Amino acid sequence: MAIREVTVTVPQDGADRGKRFILTRMSAMRADRWGRHCLQAAIAGGGDIPGLDEGAGLAGVAAVGLGLFGAMDPARMDDLIDQLMQCVSVQPDPANPAVRRALHDSDIEEIPTVGWLQKEAFALHVDFFKGVSQLFSLLNGMPDQPDSELPPDTPM
Template sequence: MAIRQTSVTVPLEGADYGKVFVITRMSAMEADQWGRHCLQAAIASGADIPGLEVDAGLAGLAAVGLGIFGAMDPERMDSLLDRLMRCVSVQPDPRNAAVRRPLDESDLEEIPTVGWLQKEAFALHVDFFKGVGPLFSLLSALLQTEPGAPPPDAPM
């Protein structure tokens, strides 16, 4: 099975409006490592982020969300966001999907486009966890339940 890709077109008003970018998801191993590094950076910052566990990988990152970057040391945040943005390529001619090149900082002219593109790249890597999020919560609760106790979702 091929690694998932998505094409996104900038919807924001301004000089970047209509530009097309292709986001390619990291391999599973790379994405999990990146997710763990994000969680470790946030924990190292000392910020109190409920439910944050250092070894949770990409699933933990999905649960916490994009706001995790605000809890990090700026240098580590920049490094991790740079790594995420390596997944983005530019499609200079929207009519010719076959022509792409790596993203260069000169491709983005508007500051809001940077945040929008980061959000889109982040979403491609973690959105598939949204549907299974309740399962992670239930599994976590089950693992913390005393032996012989009723399951956490049992009626009272």
């Protein structure tokens, strides 16, 4: 299965309206590493973020959300956001969608577009956790018993 890609079009009014960007999800290994680094940077920043668990990886980043970045040292935050934005490419000519290239600073003219694009890239990497959040809640509520103590026909 190919790594997921989505095309987004800037909806806000202004110079960037209608510009198209392709967001490509990180590989699972890279995303997990990125998620763990985000959590570690937030914890090291001393931010009091409810639900923050250093070992949670990308699932922990999803649970905490974008507020996670506010708890980080600015240099570390910039590095992690830059890594996230490496997943963004641009379609410079909407009439020719096959043409795409890496994102350059000059591709975005409006400051709100920067935040919107960061939010979209973040969502691509963590939104699937929303669908399984109920499963995480159920698993956390299960009794801590080794499987060997349960008869094979015991419902869980």
